[in-house]
Amino acid sequence: MNLNKELLVTTTRLSLETLASTDLQLNNDLKLLFVVVGRLELVTQGRLTAVETGEIALVNRGEMVSVEASADNSVLSLEVDTVQLEPFSGFFQLTQPLSPRYYPDVHHQLTKLLARLYLEQAERAKGYRYVIEGYIRLLLGVLVRSLPYSTKLTDEQQSPSHSVRNDAIVDYLHRHYTEKISLQSLADQFYMSKFYLAHRFKAERGLTIGNYIREIRLLKGIRLLEATTMSINGIAQAVGFSTARASVICSESVTVLVR
Template identity: 30%
Template sequence: MALSQEFFHTELENSELEALHRSPSIEYSFYNAVRSGDMETVLQNCSEDAFINLEGTGVLSRDSVTNIKYHFVVTAALLTRYCIDGGLEPEQAYRLSDFYILKMDSCTTVRQVADLHHVMAKDFTGKMILQKKSSILSKPVMQCVDYIYAHIKERITIQDLADYTGLSTNYLSRVFKQNLGVSISDYIRQQKIEKATHLLKYSEQSIIDIANYLSFSSQSHFIQIFEGFIGMTPKKYRDKYYKSMW
């Protein structure tokens, strides 16, 4: 039977059994909340577990876990496009989406997928909040932010950024601090530690491997900086969050 005929017969069989799809405005409001950086609305959506309320969203698989996984991929794809439309750097948005879809692939229950969805939604929203703040940043500071994101695995110096922007180290340091309220060095450390938290939560890399991956001078230096920002050691952080996710 041709697919068109199969679809026709399926429609006849299910026309009185399956509910109509709900209005897309419900989903649009969620995606717009993420794009606008409306963390309060996104947190409310997560607390209500709206993602696993699939009534009116269509059945993509008869298996409940596979079905919710398909919906997760759809949500990740739309969040990516909405956030890019809202000003998020495309490569960053796509990498974030790829990261969460790969993590979702290893989930084995509906609850795990839903919990990861909430983490993803809040992560995208947080990125959009930063994007709104960065819209008032000067061009050289934005260049620095982009450079740091793209080279986060490397050892980044103020001289590297000065060379990249064509400015003196003193002038760049002053403008950066005026714009973001932190020094370049502290900002680089913040971004490396944020990356480290993701690796500790979602990967099995050892602490020393993470320290090396992010180009810290030593494992002890990494632990010291991490504890200073997060308030606990990398080991305690992994014990608390890695196991709780799965």
């Protein structure tokens, strides 16, 4: 092993903390949230998932997520910058939290690995960085072997320049989602062909730009529906939908909330 190489531990964040509720935001790393105490409600890709004590939530890089956390929560949070873990690139496709009920074998393996990672980081014994690197690799191997998984990013799409450009576009969409955004105006904003933009965005994010904007608006609408007494028409207009789309946001928001 080359002792001078950059350690993967530098791309990993592990902490035991009380999570605060957050509004919709882009998740930039692969994230595992092990709920030690309390309860979390996550909205990702238009789906509401309740994560109870003892369960693990998994959020893919590139997913939009909002968190509603109970006041007394304690969560062991692991964030891994998978862009640095070549050749790893892909998306786990889950509809339930990782729990003894739905995924008994993988849940047992993950809880043991998370506990070992936490102890290694806390004790910092000699060679702990290499041990943590090994555990991270093993954890990813368990996930890939045990869970529904698909690889969507090519080597070309993982290049730093491409990732930076797409991240900038996503950031722009999150700041301007209430405005009328056309493919041509977005392409002009970032000095590229609209056909090239549409192709590359869909290849990396798995959604068209139009559907991505719709997801942002829908999830923002869900948050307003939960937290305010605004009318459906008012919510639709506030998040950028036309009045004619009010019935759409109403029906889809209610569907998500009762899942």
